[in-house]
Every structure is written in structure tokens, then in C-alpha cells.
Amino acid sequence: MRAEVFKALGNPLRIQLLQVLQAGDANVDQLVRAIGSSQPAVSRHLAVLRKAGIVTDRRVGINVVYHLDAPRVFRALDIAADILNADARRKRRLLPP
Numbered sequence: 001m002r003a004e005v006f007k008a009l010g011n012p013l014r015i016q017l018l019q020v021l022q023a024g025d026a027n028v029d030q031l032v033r034a035i036g037s038s039q040p041a042v043s044r045h046l047a048v049l050r051k052a053g054i055v056t057d058r059r060v061g062i063n064v065v066y067h068l069d070a071p072r073v074f075r076a077l078d079i080a081a082d083i084l085n086a087d088a089r090r091k092r093r094l095l096p097p
Contacts, residue, residue, distance in 0.1 A: 008052035009077065013037060014045045021055060021068040028064065 008014055013035065020026060020034045031042050046066055049055040056069040 004052045005054065005073075005076075008048050008054055009073065009080070011045065011048075013041065014049055015077065017042065017045055017049065018054070018068060018073060021066060022071065022074070025065050025067045027060075027066070031066065 016035045017031055020031055026034070028039060028042055028046070031046070032039050035042070046055065046057075050057060050066075054068070054070045054073055056067050057064050058067070059065075
């Protein structure tokens, strides 16, 4: 399950979707407009996020509305950013002047 979560977080478009859902629930059309990607691409990425347990969905009339079910995922993204920043600083120190 851990690998699925990390895989789900390994795509910039999925992170964009999570950022939009952080502001509130949205259907696919709203997400397509918010991130400017195609409907099939958004739907595929949502399926990955849903399978990883990060988002949930529910039917509201004819729409499927997505909900960020694991907002703590942003802590993991912050930790990953810290690791990447520390690595970049370390690499800069190793470069010759």
C-alpha cells in the first residue's frame, strides 16, 4: 500500500488535482477546468488517487464528486520537498567554484 501512495504522489498532475481538492470537493468537469488537462487524463489520475486511498468519490445526481480524504498527504509532500531541497544544497556544496 505504501508504494501505491508514493506512486500516486509521483505525478505533477495528481499533485495539482490534490491542491484543487484541498480547497473543496469538485466534479471532473470542475477539475478539468481548474488544471487545464483533458477529461480522460483527469479521470485516469483520479482513479490512481482513489485506489491509493487519497481521494474518495460520491455520486451527486449525474455527477461524480471527488473529495480529498487524506489531507495529511500534504505533510508527506512537504517532507519530500525538504528532502529534495537538502539534497540540492548538498550537491551545490560539492560543486567546484
